[in-house]
Amino acid sequence: MSEFLNLLAAGLTSGAIYGIFGACLAVWFRVCNVLNLAVGDFAMLGAIGTAYLAQTDHFPFLAAIVVDLLAVGAVAWIFDRLVLHFAFDRGSGGHGIVSVFFYTFGLSLILEGGARAIFGTDVYGAPAIWSGPALAIADFHVQRAGVLVIALAIISGLALWAYLRFTVSGRAASACGESVLGSRIVGIDSALFRRRMLIVTAVLAALFGVVESPLTGFTYQSGPTISLIGVVAAGFAAFRKPGRAVAAGLVIGVAEAMLGGYVSTSYNDVLLYAVLFGIIILRPEVLGLSPETA
Amino acid sequence: MPANPAPALEIEGVSVSYGKFVAVESVTLSVGAGECVAVIGPNGHGKSSMVTAVAGLVRRGGTVRVFGETLPAGSPGAAVRAGLVLVPERRHLYPDLSTRDNIMLGSYSRTRRLLARQAWEDVSDVLDMFPELARLLEQKAGTLSGGQQQMVALARAMAAKPRILLLDEPCLGLAEAVARRVYDWLGAMTETDMTILLVEENPVHALLVADRAVRIYKGLVEQPGVAA
Numbered sequence: 001m002s003e004f005l006n007l008l009a010a011g012l013t014s015g016a017i018y019g020i021f022g023a024c025l026a027v028w029f030r031v032c033n034v035l036n037l038a039v040g041d042f043a044m045l046g047a048i049g050t051a052y053l054a055q056t057d058h059f060p061f062l063a064a065i066v067v068d069l070l071a072v073g074a075v076a077w078i079f080d081r082l083v084l085h086f087a088f089d090r091g092s093g094g095h096g097i098v099s100v101f102f103y104t105f106g107l108s109l110i111l112e113g114g115a116r117a118i119f120g121t122d123v124y125g126a127p128a129i130w131s132g133p134a135l136a137i138a139d140f141h142v143q144r145a146g147v148l149v150i151a152l153a154i155i156s157g158l159a160l161w162a163y164l165r166f167t168v169s170g171r172a173a174s175a176c177g178e179s180v181l182g183s184r185i186v187g188i189d190s191a192l193f194r195r196r197m198l199i200v201t202a203v204l205a206a207l208f209g210v211v212e213s214p215l216t217g218f219t220y221q222s223g224p225t226i227s228l229i230g231v232v233a234a235g236f237a238a239f240r241k242p243g244r245a246v247a248a249g250l251v252i253g254v255a256e257a258m259l260g261g262y263v264s265t266s267y268n269d270v271l272l273y274a275v276l277f278g279i280i281i282l283r284p285e286v287l288g289l290s291p292e293t294a
Numbered sequence: 295m296p297a298n299p300a301p302a303l304e305i306e307g308v309s310v311s312y313g314k315f316v317a318v319e320s321v322t323l324s325v326g327a328g329e330c331v332a333v334i335g336p337n338g339h340g341k342s343s344m345v346t347a348v349a350g351l352v353r354r355g356g357t358v359r360v361f362g363e364t365l366p367a368g369s370p371g372a373a374v375r376a377g378l379v380l381v382p383e384r385r386h387l388y389p390d391l392s393t394r395d396n397i398m399l400g401s402y403s404r405t406r407r408l409l410a411r412q413a414w415e416d417v418s419d420v421l422d423m424f425p426e427l428a429r430l431l432e433q434k435a436g437t438l439s440g441g442q443q444q445m446v447a448l449a450r451a452m453a454a455k456p457r458i459l460l461l462d463e464p465c466l467g468l469a470e471a472v473a474r475r476v477y478d479w480l481g482a483m484t485e486t487d488m489t490i491l492l493v494e495e496n497p498v499h500a501l502l503v504a505d506r507a508v509r510i511y512k513g514l515v516e517q518p519g520v521a522a
Contacts (some may be wrong), residue, residue, distance in 0.1 A: 168413045171395050172402055175388045182386035184351055186454065187371035187403030197508075240390075 002139030007261040008254060013215070015147035015253020016153035020208050022233025022245030023153075023225055024201040030177045030240040032088070032194040037104040039205045040226025041111035045072050046206025047213035048115060048220070051124040061127055065210055069203050076202035079107055080195040089191045108223055115220035128214040132267050137263060144213045152211055156204060158247030164242070177240075235276055301359075302327040302489040303348075303378070303458050308356035309513075310343045317343040320356070321406040325458070327361075330490040332500035332507040340513040341493045342383055345460045348491075349373050349380040352372075360458060374403040377457030378410030383466055383493075385447040389436025396435045396446050397410060417453040423479070424449045441472035448479065458489040465499060477502055 024039045046068060053064035083103050132142040164170040175183045176190040183190050209218065215224075236248030255275075256268045303325040310318040318340040333341050341354060345453045347354035350370035358365045359375040373379075379400075387396050396416045407413040421428050424445045431439060435446055444464060451459060464480070465473035480503045494500035500507055509516045 052491070126484070166409055166411070167353050168402065168405060168407055169408050171391065171399060174391060175395075175399055178388035178390055179386045181351065181382065182388055183399075184370045185382060185386060186373075186399050186401075186450065187374035188399070189371060 003261065004019055005140040005255045006119050008148065009140065009142040011254035011257030012150050012250060013143070013253070014256065015250035016150045016246075017208075017212055017216075017226075017249070018229050018233040019246035019249020020156055021205065021230030022235075022249050023157050023242035024205050025227075025230045025234040026115045026245045027164070027242040028194075028197050028201050029234065030043045030164070030242075031173045031197045032190070033177055034084075034099065034194075034200065035101045035104060035231065035239070036198070037101055037227050037231075038108040038223065039117075039201065039230050040228075041108050041207040041223030042072055042076070043209030043212070043226050044115060044203040044218050044220065044223040045075070045111065046209030047126050047218040048119050048209075048225060049206075050126040050210045051213065051218075054127055055139050061129075065126075065207075066272075068210070069206055072206040073199045073203050075111070077195065080198055083107070084194065084198075085191065088194070098223060112202040112220055112223055119220060121219060123217045123219050125217045126210045129211060143215060145211065148211050149208075149215065151251070152208060153246050156208075157243045161241075161243030167243055172216055199208040214240065232276070233274060236279075297447045299326065300327050302329070302361055303491060304357070304359040305344075305348060306357040306359075308344060308354055308358065310340070310345055310347045310352055310354050316513055318347065318354075318510075319323070320508065321513075321515050323508060323515060325489055325491055327489055328487045330416050330484045330492060330504045332497070332504035333491065333493045333506050333510055334495070334497045334500050335510040335516070337495060339493075341509050342462050344510065345380060345462050345491065345493050346382070349378065351380070364459075371403055372453055377458035378460065379451045379454045379457070379458070380407055380460040381447050381462065381463040381464060383450045385443050386445055387435040387446055387450070390434055392432050393435055393438065393446055394431040397449045397453050399428070400450035401455075403454065420449045420452045423452060441468055441475070444468060444472070444476060448476070458491070459483070460491050460493075464492070464496060465494075465496075473499070 021039055021043070025036055028034065028036050048065045049071060051069035053059040053067060054061050059067065070139035075185055087103060128145055130148055131140060134141045134143050135147065164174060172183065172188045173193045175188060176193045180190045233245050233249040233252065236252070252272060255271060259265075259271055261266055301324045305321055305323040308318060308321045309316065321340075321344050321497055323331070326355060330474050334342070343352065346352050348358050350368055350373040351366075357460060358376050360373070363376055365376060365378070366372050378451055388399070394414060395410065397420060398410060401413055401417045403417060405413045407416065427442070427445055427449060430442060438446065448464070462481070464476050468476065477499060480490070480492070484503050484505075490503060492500055497507065
């Protein structure tokens with residue numbers, strides 16, 4: 001029983017990591033139909049930047065987090081103004097499949113190169129926000145950072161879900177992804193929604209990087225792996241439903257942990273993609289896809 | 295409608311270009327308050343470009359005034375806030391959102407509500423004009439028939455509480471019976487104080503409801519006319 005509970009704790013922790021990055025990807029894709037392949041790099045900047053400020057520049061920890069999150073938000077804003085604005089709002093390159101991933105893939109490479117130049121190749125981990133020994137209930141042990149990761153993922157997923165489902169602003173954000181022209185007709189500024197949502201998800205990813213880094217550590221190369229994990233979790237949520245992405249991430253994490261614990265870790269990736277393909281082919285409506293469009 | 299109504303919509307020297315192609319050369323047109331003016335002419339001669347430019351959706355030259363207020367070019371939000379609302383060709387609904395959300399978002403520029411439920415309560419009276427939409431409120435707009443989608447597009451526009459309505463080919467692709475219903479509704483609108491600029495390829499349709507018509511040919515207003 002204790003093995004099961006500890007696998008469950010490990011699975012929920014890694015699943016929360018899948019889920020939150022999937023949620024960040026899904027909510028921005030919903031607004032502007034662009035995959036944010038730099039979401040993992042924003043997390044990397046959050047983790048490494050905070051660790052660097054706190055440990056090398058001796059900033060107070062809270063101040064390091066605030067400064068770093070502001071810097072990440074500024075990077076997202078600058079990227080939108082310098083690249084996405086011209087690509088999408090001026091009609092210079094906002095059409096076609098290339099725009100779905102090309103610009104953010106380029107941003108990912110730039111952030112990775114910049115991080116290497118500034119922070120070097122060391123492994124960084126921000127100080128733990130909630131330090132202390134692992135929490136234990138009988139034979140069930142979970143790291144405090146893991147509890148924070150799971151809590152932040154669930155709270156963020158619920159907040160994004162509630163925003164999109166219940167607020168006028170959330171419905172307007174969804175309308176931007178459905179029809180840019182249709183949204184502009186009623187006075188919705190689709191560029192503003194794209195920019196705001198990019199900044200919010202970049203800062204959220206960075207905050208998650210800070211919370212997660214005591215568990216996993218970060219290098220300048222951590223971003224693409226995280227982004228790929230996020231793409232898979234977002235895929236389980238049809239790239240549009242952040243709440244479902246968090247739920248899907250948690251389920252995937254637990255399934256992976258159980259499979260790894262009771263069978264073999266070799267089958268983790270196989271399981272992940274087999275389930276995704278199976279759903280797309282057999283039950284596309286589960287992902288919000290109609291059989292015709294799946 | 296008064297004999298010489300004060301101008302509600304003044305379009306002066308409006309031009310639209312797509313690269314080197316000049317779609318609208320220099321259109322000048324005035325629509326009186328409460329008047330319904332049809333813009334007719336063959337396809338591809340600038341009718342739709344003209345109304346989308348007036349609504350702020352494409353870059354333009356020239357001046358557009360709504361009840362004396364000059365609209366900034368390229369600002370659809372300013373146009374909607376001034377009371378000028380477009381029902382576009384091919385509708386441009388949000389297919390994955392419900393009918394209710396599609397209609398509710400028509401009020402986006404004037405609502406100060408936080409919650410979608412509250413915003414809907416403010417606009418739900420548009421169902422009085424389109425009662426057949428009441429049973430379709432939870433259905434995704436993309437699954438509606440063409441005629442139902444056109445009704446949603448009209449309801450979305452009316453949720454904005456427009457003073458001037460721009461309609462671009464409202465019957466394009468609709469069955470004759472559905473088109474007749476759209477024109478019945480438009481006819482009822484002309485009995486109110488609503489100002490309407492109607493783009494229509496089919497002059498027979500247009501002159502059913504319009505007070506007068508202008509013809510756009512090769513990007514220019516060719517000739518003024520008076521409905522029979």
